[in-house]
Structure formats: structure tokens, C-alpha cells
Amino acid sequence: MYRLESKTVNKLSVMITTPPYNNLSVTALNYVETALKAGVELIGVFFYQDGVMHANTNTQVASDEFQVLSHWQRLHQEYKLPLHLCITAAEKRGISDEQSTQNIHPIFTVSGLGELVELSTTADRMVQF
Amino acid sequence: MYRLESKTVNKLSVMITTPPYNNLSVTALNYVETALKAGVELIGVFFYQDGVMHANTNTQVASDEFQVLSHWQRLHQEYKLPLHLCITAAEKRGISDEQSTQNIHPIFTVSGLGELVELSTTADRMVQF
Amino acid sequence: MTKAAVKTLAILNAKAPYSNTAGKDALDIALIFGSFEQSVSLFFQGDGVCQLISNQDGAIISVKDYLKTFSAFEFYDIENVYACKASLEERSLLASFHIKEVQVLSRKDFADKLTLHHTILRF
């Protein structure tokens, strides 16, 4: 397995804009997991545009299809990976943190674009998927 | 305003595949309303792919933006327009008719692709948006 | 054709498999029409022709491979499967398909076959 040689420039942040029912998201997840296993310091994943749909607890995926959310859950637990949800983008897509309709998976942190500023200024590289 | 001359070939069905936060949906809505006002017999609108997101009651739209859902509601009431939701596509996008998480607006009929067969074989024209 | 005539559906597939759900969404419609014994024809144009090519394997990239379901066309009496020759050539693709029903048509024949249908959905 690949391991980073230099430890001086290895802070990474990732933006995800594609929905979970799309194979492009599997690629993004695979990239994120590979980076984590290689010892990259992944300071956070920011979910924007259709990417926010990853956080929806109401989503039903057929049991024989790729369970994207359960993989995020695993990475969140194993690596304490911060998962930031752009709440403005989420609300447009029926995802809400209001008490009556709460449907955001607890592994996600409700965030705004201010968090993106933080991620992009702190990380050495930001990669968009 | 345009009115259909011939009444012999005027059964229409429409498929909507674009999400409500996208201006392409305004075009579709505009087409549907224009057809209804012209006296076209619009036998039903079928929501498929990202189009199913029109039915989500949890969606929050800023008050100064176009309220797509309220327009569907108006057309549904004024013209008894049948609005069919592909439930398989909906479930992939966090829209569900299960009691605990019910978030489908009541103007929509929970349907499957069998309904599409009915719409396409009954209508003289099916138009995809 | 008169109003009472049997309506036929053509599905025009325009996207490559895997990266999005377009091909799968189109296939689901085709199979439903087949199971209701409604006439349905499948057309592949542009990157859509990539759905027909042999030796693909979605499992490598964790896709549940809907292309394997194409082998059920016979069971559903879906016999009309057309590929655009120009699209294949533009992509330097050999006419080696993973199902046997595929007919490769010239641009004009492809257009003529397509426009025999009443309803055309494109994915």
C-alpha cells in the first residue's frame, strides 16, 4: 500500500458534489479511504450541491447495491473523519435539521460555507469530487 | 392565448426528470400549464430520476425564489392534474411513503413504472423534460 | 398511423454506463414495458453505445452491473436493439457486443428505425 514519504505537506480536504446513487461517489469514497490508510491528514470532507444527499437518513438503497452511507460511517468511526454538511444546499434537497423533520445522519456536522473557508485555508490541498 | 384546433389528437403525458431547484423544471411547469390552459387533455405527469424531488415536503425554498411545489399544487387543484411519483426513484433520494418518515406531498400519487406504461400507451404524445 | 394503433416506445440511450444511473433507469423502463407485453425498442447512440461493449465489469468499481441484465431481453421479447455505426466508429469501438440482439445501423437507417416509434424517451 502507498504511504506518504513527506509529512510536511499532507493536510488534505475533500469536497463532494455528486449524489450517493451515482458511481462517481464511490470513486470519491475510495479516494478518501485510500488517503486515510496512507496516513494523509484528512482534515475534513465538505458535502456540497448534490453531495449533501449522502447525509439523508431516509434514503433507501437496495441491499445488493453499494451502501455509500455505511462506508462513510465506518470511515468516520475508524478515523474520526469530520463530515461537514452544507445546510443551505441540504435544505434545498429536503434534508433538514429541524426537530420535526430531522433526517440528517448523526455522523454529519451541520455546517455552512464558512466551514469550507476553514477547510480550504487549513489544508495543503483541496480536491473536488 | 393558443387553443388547440383539433380535438382528435390531444391526449398528452409528460415525464419530468429534473430537480425542482433547477430552472429546467420551471420550463417544464410552464409547458404543462400552457397545455392545460390550451385545453389539451393532460392525462398525467410522471416524475422520474431527479424529478421525484419535486414531491419532497421537507424541501425548503427561500421565499424570494420560485416555489415550484406550490405551482404543482395549484395546477393539481385547478385541473385535477394527476401527478405520479416513481417510488423506486424517490426512495433512492430519501423520499418515502413509510409511515415513520412520510415526506411525500399529498398531491402526488405513489406510482411505479407500470403507470408510465399506462401513460405512454394512452397518450397521443409523451414529452420528456 | 391512426389514433387507435398500437403505440410503440423507443428508448434512446445516450450515456456511458456506470458513472450515472441513466442506463439503469432506461433499462428499468424497457423491462417494465416488456413485462406488460408492450412493444419497446432500444437505441444506442453517442456514448450510449458503450453500454453494449463486451468484457465490461462494473464489479471492479463496486457497481451492481445492470449491463448483465441485458441478457434478459430475450425473455422479455425485446428483440429490437440498435447501435449507431457512426458512434461506434467515432469511439474506435469494435462491434463486439455482450448480447446477440444488437443490429448496427447507418446514420440514416438508425434515424428511420427510431422515427417508426410513437414515443421516444432519451436517457
Add this chain to the structure above:
Amino acid sequence: MTKAAVKTLAILNAKAPYSNTAGKDALDIALIFGSFEQSVSLFFQGDGVCQLISNQDGAIISVKDYLKTFSAFEFYDIENVYACKASLEERSLLASFHIKEVQVLSRKDFADKLTLHHTILRF
């Protein structure tokens, strides 16, 4: 540039306005960076250049016209706005823009300016 240097963001706009939310989503990021006093530059390439053209009016098609917000760039200290000359010419578009900050750059200058930035997001 060393690790401790100030990080700068470039947003590369590639889509026409209105039909989708890409332009608006990019603008929201630009304004947040501006309001946090972070350096942000805007680049327009391909159909993205259509976002800059004068005399557009989203109200005609019921879009809340985010293009009008471009006039707030000055307030947010967003001074670096670049349009790709080749993209404008390919579309037969006159360099008549609805904001005054736009600099039209040759392909090479556009690339050179873009790659001065640490982070590049494309919408």
C-alpha cells in the same frame, strides 16, 4: 510557495447561468470567502463566460437572478475576475460585461493566472 503562505482560492466557472445552480453555488462560495477577507479570484471559461454577458434577465424565466449580485464584488474586495478570450470568441460574444472588473485574457495568460492559486474549485 511555503506551507505557511496565505492560501488563495480560484473558482473556475464553466457553466452557463440559469439552467442549473452551478453559477449560483460558485458565487455563494466567492462571497463567503470575500466576507471572511480571504483572497478569491473568479475565472470564466467555456459556457461559463455567458455568466458575464450584459443585458441578461433571469426574471423573464422566473429565475431569481444571481448575476445581479456580481455587482457586489467591489464591496467584497473581489477584484480578480478573468474571462477566457478564446471562449468568448468561440461563442461570438462581444466583450460587453455587466460588471466592470472583468479582464479578458489569452489562453496562456488565463492559465498562468489560474495556476497562481492554491485551491481551484470548478463549477
Add this chain to the structure above:
Amino acid sequence: MATLHIVRQSAFSSNDFFQCLQIVTDNDVIVFIDDGCYNLQHSLINSIDTNKNIQLKVIEQHANARAIAINEAVFTKVSMGDLVSLTFENSRVITWQ
């Protein structure tokens, strides 16, 4: 037996309109709507065989919103009502999106 083609995408960004032109047949009607209006400036327009009697139309409001000039020698301005009418005046509809 003509076909109504509804073109919604810019040919500068995607190849949908190119594919449409591969299929377009004598006496067909092409209506540019949404981002399809950008095609009014695209060189593919010149590739259309004028002997085929293809009608080129554009929804005026969609072009106006985008500040796209309509050359009325080539394109006919239409309304949404006209598009509804064309739906039934032609034998079938293909949406290129």
C-alpha cells in the same frame, strides 16, 4: 410523419445537439429552449442541409433571458403555446437534454 426535436443543451458544452442532427430528417422541426438557445450561435447550425426543409425555432423568452440575439432570417420566434401546438402537429417528440 415529422419529428419535433426539443433541444435544451448548449452544443458548446455537450454533444446532444450534434446527436440530434445525426437523426434529424426532412421536414422535422427543431425548437431551441433553455440552454439550447446558445446553439443559435453555434457552427453546427450551418451544417444543416437547407434542402431538407428543417424548421428552426426558438422560444423567444428563453433567448431573451440569456441576451441571445435571434436572427429571424434563420430562426422563428415561438412561445410556449406554440411549443404545445407543435407537440401535436408533429408525429413524435424527442427531447435532447
Add this chain to the structure above:
Amino acid sequence: MATLHIVRQSAFSSNDFFQCLQIVTDNDVIVFIDDGCYNLQHSLINSIDTNKNIQLKVIEQHANARAIAINEAVFTKVSMGDLVSLTFENSRVITWQ
């Protein structure tokens, strides 16, 4: 100061890869992933100036899934681990999707 270009779309369908090539600079790295793998067969590859020392790479699994042959004289096969590595070996990343 090189840039890593991650290309995710087929140039047969969209103009993203064309736009990438407008910007690509000496010593940049282009990695084809997802539907970007279809670009291995696209004529735009031949338009890349060989004097610019542009490295062309492809994620092997993404090409294999699509039954796309890799001409190793032109393209280097890479893994997802290599893509992570390239992220830090280059100064910045642009995703063309």
C-alpha cells in the same frame, strides 16, 4: 509548480477535457478516472504537444471496468494510491467534471 488535472468526463459527450487542454501547462499531470477513461480513445490526445512533458495517467481499474484498452506507450496505469500521492506531488488540483 505543476498542476494535477483529474478528468472525469468523456470528451465524446462534454467539452470538459477540451477546456482542460486549454489550460494544461508544461510538466502538468493528467489522470483519467471514471468516464474520463473514454478519452484514451479520443483524438484530443493527439493534440497534446509532446514537447510540454505532460504526463498522461489512467486509473487502471476504472479503464478495466469499462473494457478500455490502455496503450502503455502513451498512458501510465495508476492506482487510487498513486492518485493520492500525485495530489501532494503537484502544487494544486483541478477536477474536470
